[in-house]
Amino acid sequence: MSTAATTPPAPERPLPTPTRESQPYWDGLREGRLMLQHCARCGKARHYPRPVCPHCFSMESTWREAPLGGRIHSWTVCHHPFNFFFKSMAPYIVALVDMDAGVRVNAPLRGIAADALKIGVPVRLAFEPVTRDVMLPYFVAA
Numbered sequence: 291m292s293t294a295a296t297t298p299p300a301p302e303r304p305l306p307t308p309t310r311e312s313q314p315y316w317d318g319l320r321e322g323r324l325m326l327q328h329c330a331r332c333g334k335a336r337h338y339p340r341p342v343c344p345h346c347f348s349m350e351s352t353w354r355e356a357p358l359g360g361r362i363h364s365w366t367v368c369h370h371p372f373n374f375f376f377k378s379m380a381p382y383i384v385a386l387v388d389m390d391a392g393v394r395v396n397a398p399l400r401g402i403a404a405d406a407l408k409i410g411v412p413v414r415l416a417f418e419p420v421t422r423d424v425m426l427p428y429f430v431a432a
């Protein structure tokens with residue numbers, strides 16, 4: 291038996307499945323912009339995209355481009371990825387960031403060693419082209 295016959299196929303990178311609510315967010319990422327949903331009644335920004343405002347329960351919203359800066363709220367170092375695609379990247383950092391726009395965003399953090407991280411460290415969102423149609427966010431030092 292050859293090893294080629296027993297080698298499992300390489301895992302595929304999981305990709306987002308845009309919904310009616312989230313399509314403007316994914317479209318913005320593809321253009322290198324962070325688009326946030328804002329409630330049309332109370333004006334508060336929210337993230338992730340969803341049909342109902344968590345503050346006033348309005349179902350009306352608009353989309354606006356947001357600044358890319360924020361500060362580390364928390365992070366985790368992933369040693370055992372949930373998906374085999376990410377195994378070769380481990381260990382890697384996933385950060386939870388308080389964005390200047392008033393929402394929290396989680397995404398991979400690159401270019402900062404885990405032992406150098408502190409709550410409050412300024413970071414900014416960057417964009418990684420993954421396929422022709424998909425751009426994914428990650429954080430770097432500001």
Ligand SMILES: [Zn+2]
Nearest residue numbers: 329332343346
């Ligand atoms: Zn609202």
